[in-house]
Amino acid sequence: MxxxxxxxxxxxxxxxxxxxxxxxxxxxxxxxxxxxxxxxxxxxxxxxxxxxxxxxxxxxxxxxxxxxxxxxxxxxxxxxxxxxxSEMLDQKKCAVAVVEGDVHDIGKNIVKTMMTASGYHVFDLGKDVPITVIVDTAESENLDVVAMSTLMTPTMDAMKDAIDGLIESGYRSKVVVTIGGPPTSPSFAEEIGADHRDENAQNCVTWLKGAL
Amino acid sequence: MSEAMTHIERGMAALSNEPVDRLLVSPLSMGVQRRLIGSGVTYREWAHDPKLFAQSFVEGYKTYGPDMAVGLMDLSVMAGDLGAHVRMDLENTPFVDEHIIHNPEDYEKLEVPDIRSGRSAVLLEGTKGFAQALKDDIICAGFVEGPLLALSQSAGAERLFMDMYTNPSAVHGALEVMTDYDAQMCEGFGKTGVAGLVWDYLWGNYSCLGDAEYHEFEVKYANKLNKLTLDNGMAVCVHNCADMPHLKTQVKDYKTSIYSMAWYPLNPDSPSATKVIEEGYADKCVMAGNIDPQLFIRGSVEKITKVASDLTKEVKTALCKRGLNSTFCISSGCEVPPDLTTKLENIRAVVDTVKKEGNLAC
Missing domain, CATH: 1.10.1240.10 (Methionine synthase domain)
Incomplete structure (x- = not known):
């Protein structure tokens, strides 16, 4: 063949x-x-x-x-x-996570799929992910992107907590943070210090190409 | 605030597209109203005690004076009573964190639970409590998950969507059980005194399912339940807070009386209030929406007042242009977040704005 x-x-x-x-x-x-x-x-x-x-x-x-x-x-x-x-050295690394307190992961899984299809090495941290896991993974794996999602309103603040954790660790300037999920918005992303918020996974991947 | 029509008169008029003194207004405030009870109760207490559930709606009516009360508890009631594990934080909306469908054979094990126990009973008894207290003052409606939503809560949406392809007969078998469960709930709501029953048909959404999938996996079940709703003396109402709802099916084909929806302005395919009115969806149905629920947490009173005012103007213009009198209810696109940080004064701001500016004189 x-x-x-x-x-x-x-x-x-x-x-x-x-x-x-x-x-x-x-x-x-x-x-x-x-x-x-x-x-x-x-x-x-x-x-x-x-x-x-x-x-x-x-x-x-x-x-x-x-x-x-x-x-x-x-x-x-x-x-x-x-x-x-040796062929994977230049590969961009991304973590995807549903933030702590939430388990709705279908959106996160779609993002994971599209990121993988775009050539990223994706670390799927799963759902209900503690902030420390997000921060520690960013540092230990030298991540280029952290993508977080939530479906629920009460858990939106966990996204801010994760970004604050990245700031405290000194890693925030080295990583692009993008968020998603129905209750989030571009203004919320700006408010919590995220770089981007998107409606869908495909658009997010396109945006990341320009951002990285 | 003295008004020319009572809430019931206004509601009944709107359902027939008759002239009204002002537009209907009813933010979808449910769990957040637990904070109005005495010194406040926890979400967990509210979701387990029918008296507290009922009392919250009574307090909400007394405090804000909306035109309707809709008895949503949360979307894990049915899955929980079917055996799924529900995570019940003290002050968070409960949700399923352990599904009961792990393989295709598990679909066949589903059985309708006894609706006289569990949170199904709490929901029915609580709904009866507020309906009996308020039905002479405002339009009261029960709220229940449609069969596909209830099944996705039990199986996980991802598993369910793939099983639609790989094991459709197993999925249909489970949907028959869910429909029987919903039918029992529907008959239960019919005895509470509510005027309408709101079905959450969330998956009728072009972000998730196309017409073919939605018709195969929900419409035939929904048709049966919608008819049963009418047979039990309740108006068919639908809530769908997704970005691209199947409006033709869920409004026109279902012959829905009240349709509650959200609007996602960043998605160009998400229909605005003007668009749904222009396209005829408000001709025979009261459309309701679409204030961003997040504004109730993050917006100031001034901001949400402006949003409510702008939406009221938009709706009045669109209704007049279409030759309609009253078929829109200013509401939130989805539940007002039940968080402790939700600004209760923003609920009042929305209601008062529509009371002040909702007069429709074309």
Whole structure:
């Protein structure tokens, strides 16, 4: 099989939400000695980008995006360990987290997917994440981006607490902080000292390209 | 503030698009009103005690004088009574932190709980409490999660959305159970004395589901429940605080009497009050919204007064342009945050602004 054929198969499998095909395709790529980074970018990421564009255009909806994300991760799980560390030195690092007190993580997971598809090394800190974990991860992993979300009003202040924690640690100037979630707004982002707030994951990734 | 019409007269007139002395006004203040009881009660107490739940709405009416009372508790009532673990902080909105659906087989294990116990009973009894106290003064409505929302609270939205694709029959089986649960709740609300029942059909939202998915996984169940609502003597009302609601389905097809919605100005596809009126959604339904709930925490009285005033002007202009008399209720786009930091004076500011400026003389 040619590279082009395999990459197209991977891309189409991501678009179609077929995790078995992406897993098998990724294994085949490695067995054929294809470059893992190229396979990710030309196959999996290309497919996820198509899905992201279709989602933004309201041509597909969350169930399809989630199925595609599952397919992408199924391939990534095979390909990422095969990338030599020397090729990952320039990779931007991002942490995504639902802040302390909240467990609604579907938005965070969409952001994680789009960030991963854009080439970031994403640290998924999960939900109900203590401030200290966000701050400590930023420092220990030399993060470029911290992305926080919450669905609920009472937990919005945890975003400010996390930013204050980054300031106290001296790391704030080294990291871009972006927030999201229905109760947040650009004015709230400004109020708490975040750099950005976005309506959707795809737009946020686009904004980050300019910010970093 | 002396007015020409009573709340009930105004509400009934608006439901028929008859002329009114002023626009309806009713911020969605629920849990926050617990702070009006004596020296205040905790959220946890309020969400477990039907007397406190009822009393908060009575105090809210006495304090602010809105046209309606809507009995939302929170969105974890049904999932909690189905067995999901609900995190119940002292002063935070309760939420599910441990789902009960972990694999496709778990959908088949769902059973309708006994609505005479648990927080379902608290909600029904509490709703009866405020409805009996207020039904002669203002329009009272119960509030309940629709079947798809209740299932997503039990399974987790992400799992549910993927299972729609991979295990649709299991999801439909669970939705049948949720619909039976909702049907029992609906019949229970029918005995409380409320005039309407608000269904939270949140997932009818183009950010999440397209028409095909929404129709397959909620509309047929909602149609059954909407009919049951009418059969039990209540008006069908819908709340959807998502950014891009399925308005045609949820307003026109459901033949909704009152539709409560939010507005996300940063999203160009999120419909404003003017747009929903222009597009005919207020022709046969009282549309309600859409003040940003965050303003009740972060806005000053001056700021929220201006927002309420601007929205009132916008709605009056749009209604007049459409030849309508009264079919919009100035409200918050979603629940007024029940936080301790919410500024209660901002609720009063919104109500008083509409009372002062809501006269509709086209």
């Amino acid at each position: 040619s590279k082009e054929e395999l990459y197209n198969r991977l891309s189409e499998a991501v678009v179609g939400g077929k995790p078995d095909i992406t897993k098998n395709g990724a294994e085949e790529a490695l067995s054929l000695k294809f470059n893992a980074v190229e396979t990710i970018n030309e196959g999996l990421v290309k497919g996820m980008s198509i899905v992201g564009e279709r989602y933004a255009a309201h041509e597909v909806y969350l169930p399809q995006v989630l199925m595609s994300a599952q397919a992408m991760y199924s391939g990534l799980n095979i390909l990422l360990p095969a990338i030599p560390k």
